[in-house]
Amino acid sequence: MKAYTYLFALAGILLFGSCDKDKTTFNPNNTVPTIDSLTTNMSIIEFGSTKPAVLNCAANGGELTYIWEVDLGDLFIINDSGSQAQYTASPCCIGEKVISCTVSNNKGELTESIMITIIE
Amino acid sequence: MLRLLSLVCLVSFSQQINAQCCSAGNPASNGGSGSMAKNYFSVSSSYVHSYSDTYFKGNSVYDFDYLENTKFDFGLLNFSYGLSNKLSISSEIGYFINKSMDFTFIDATREASGLGDAAIDLKYQVANLKKHLASITASVKTSVPIGQFDQMDKNVILPIDIQPSSGSFKLKTALNLSKRFYGSKFSLNSFISTEFSQRINTDRTDYKYGNLYSFVFSTSHNTTKKINTGLGLNFTLREKAINRDIIVESTGGTFINVQPRISYLLPENFGITTSVNIPIYRNVNGIQLTNKYILVLAVSKGFSLKTIKPLLNNILLESFNENSFFVDGICGMCKTRIEDMANSVKGVKWAEWNLDSKLLLVKFEDDINTEKLAKVLSKGGHDNWLSTSKDGAYNKLHSCCKYRTEH
Numbered sequence: 349m350k351a352y353t354y355l356f357a358l359a360g361i362l363l364f365g366s367c368d369k370d371k372t373t374f375n376p377n378n379t380v381p382t383i384d385s386l387t388t389n390m391s392i393i394e395f396g397s398t399k400p401a402v403l404n405c406a407a408n409g410g411e412l413t414y415i416w417e418v419d420l421g422d423l424f425i426i427n428d429s430g431s432q433a434q435y436t437a438s439p440c441c442i443g444e445k446v447i448s449c450t451v452s453n454n455k456g457e458l459t460e461s462i463m464i465t466i467i468e
Numbered sequence: 469m470l471r472l473l474s475l476v477c478l479v480s481f482s483q484q485i486n487a488q489c490c491s492a493g494n495p496a497s498n499g500g501s502g503s504m505a506k507n508y509f510s511v512s513s514s515y516v517h518s519y520s521d522t523y524f525k526g527n528s529v530y531d532f533d534y535l536e537n538t539k540f541d542f543g544l545l546n547f548s549y550g551l552s553n554k555l556s557i558s559s560e561i562g563y564f565i566n567k568s569m570d571f572t573f574i575d576a577t578r579e580a581s582g583l584g585d586a587a588i589d590l591k592y593q594v595a596n597l598k599k600h601l602a603s604i605t606a607s608v609k610t611s612v613p614i615g616q617f618d619q620m621d622k623n624v625i626l627p628i629d630i631q632p633s634s635g636s637f638k639l640k641t642a643l644n645l646s647k648r649f650y651g652s653k654f655s656l657n658s659f660i661s662t663e664f665s666q667r668i669n670t671d672r673t674d675y676k677y678g679n680l681y682s683f684v685f686s687t688s689h690n691t692t693k694k695i696n697t698g699l700g701l702n703f704t705l706r707e708k709a710i711n712r713d714i715i716v717e718s719t720g721g722t723f724i725n726v727q728p729r730i731s732y733l734l735p736e737n738f739g740i741t742t743s744v745n746i747p748i749y750r751n752v753n754g755i756q757l758t759n760k761y762i763l764v765l766a767v768s769k770g771f772s773l774k775t776i777k778p779l780l781n782n783i784l785l786e787s788f789n790e791n792s793f794f795v796d797g798i799c800g801m802c803k804t805r806i807e808d809m810a811n812s813v814k815g816v817k818w819a820e821w822n823l824d825s826k827l828l829l830v831k832f833e834d835d836i837n838t839e840k841l842a843k844v845l846s847k848g849g850h851d852n853w854l855s856t857s858k859d860g861a862y863n864k865l866h867s868c869c870k871y872r873t874e875h
Contacts, residue, residue, distance in 0.1 A: 395534075395755075396532060396533070396534040396573075397573075398533075398573040400573075400574075413623070414623055415620070415623055415624075415625065416623060416624045416625070417624070417625035417672065418625075418627065419627065419628065419672075419673060419674075419675065419711055419712070420627055420628065420629075420711060420716070421627060422569075422571070422578070422627065423624045424574065424576055424622075424624065425622050425623050425624060430623045433624070434574075436573065438534050438535065438718075438755075438757070439532075439717075439718040439754050439755035439756065440629075440716055440717075440718040440719055440754070440756065441716075441718075442717060442718065442754075443714055443716075
């Protein structure tokens with residue numbers, strides 16, 4: 349009897365507690381992402397600078413998500429869409445750093461990189 | 469009692485303390501430095517809090533505003549088991565409850581949490597120099613990055629230094645020399661270790677942490693029957709890291725820390741330990757944010773195999789109706805007394821005590837009461853795996869059997 353109680357409880361959890369299907373709907377006009385440009389206002393910055401480099405990724409494709417990445421240093425998104433980020437770094441990051449921006453939607457993804465040099 | 473206190477002291481002196489910049493993975497080493505007795509099993513849970521807020525350039529404080537502070541709260545679960553009197557195995561798994569960086573130049577905090585690394589540690593007692601009350605233990609520890617390495621925060625892949633997982637396999641080898649004094653009330657330990665990290669080489673990351681070399685010198689004192697205190701001095705040297713074949717100049721350095729510790733033995737073989745790790749010397753490569761303190765709080769529990777019978781039901785030695793138990797003693801007269809007492813307990817088929825290992829091997833019937841066996845032995849004056857003999861019973865032992873003063 350106890351076993352049946354557990355089985356019913358488990359079935360209940362699976363029925364009512366399981367995840368909903370992904371109901372995300374995409375705009376049918378979306379196209380494969382393309383990146384027009386990935387630019388920065390400063391290609392050389394001093395470590396610990398209170399004036400970070402601002403990066404801008406101009407991309408097309410519709411309903412885009414922007415993912416930024418760098419090995420060392422600190423990146424922060426600065427606009428709602430995520431297409432702009434600022435970058436600065438502590439002393440551990442002196443040298444050339446490659447910053448990547450990956451743009452994606454339901455049609456695909458594309459990555460572009462840019463180099464910023466951190467100096468003392 | 470000494471053995472129980474050693475279980476309490478499972479959280480040994482932290483063997484690594486780094487500048488915060490570009491460090492990752494489990495922050496503290498755990499599991500003690502010596503091997504455990506055969507059939508002993510222990511579980512310990514530790515909480516670690518670390519706080520860093522001061523930049524150093526070389527060995528001097530450097531006035532630099534970038535990060536206001538970095539801190540983390542970390543939990544570690546450790547299991548240790550004595551496979552034999554010389555060989556023990558332990559495993560650990562770490563979890564970062566919170567790991568954060570507060571920036572000064574921008575009103576922002578970067579945070580991460582999640583699984584850190586897991587590790588398996590094998591310890592082998594290479595030598596037991598009984599005449600000198602000293603032992604040498606060698607250990608090999610392998611760390612595996614089980615946590616997610618490329619965590620994101622607000623559409624940015626987190627940099628290496630704040631990822632909870634180190635992302636790197638590590639191999640650590642260590643040698644521990646321990647010597648006891650004054651009837652084992654006081655002991656000195658020296659611990660030398662090297663840690664080599666595997667190069668992380670993925671689509672996203674090409675990074676190698678600097679190798680780590682450390683030497684720990686520590687004391688341990690059984691202040692009372694239930695309290696053990698200690699003081700550690702840790703010397704650590706970390707090499708510079710390498711990122712995409714380029715040396716990362718502001719990583720690694722030389723660090724010296726002191727670590728006072730106090731452990732308290734609670735009933736039922738529970739123990740509680742607290743320690744704080746404070747840097748007294750830092751000489752960093754380049755400019756780095758350095759650690760201010762690491763606080764460790766740990767709870768542990770030790771078992772003999774018999775006390776975890778429900779967990780290990782009918783496996784290992786139990787399946788052969790044999791088991792071995794720690795019983796303290798020192799001479800041939802002790803041996804005769806211990807074996808006679810054990811054989812007098814209902815359910816014991818035969819018992820044999822080994823003077824070198826201090827283990828009583830018992831062949832028993834199905835319905836043996838091991839608690840009763842322990843009680844009989846302690847009443848007869850012999851400390852054992854489950855209970856300590858009262859002074860009255862101990863004092864009745866023959867003068868040559870006074871094992872407490874001879875340890």
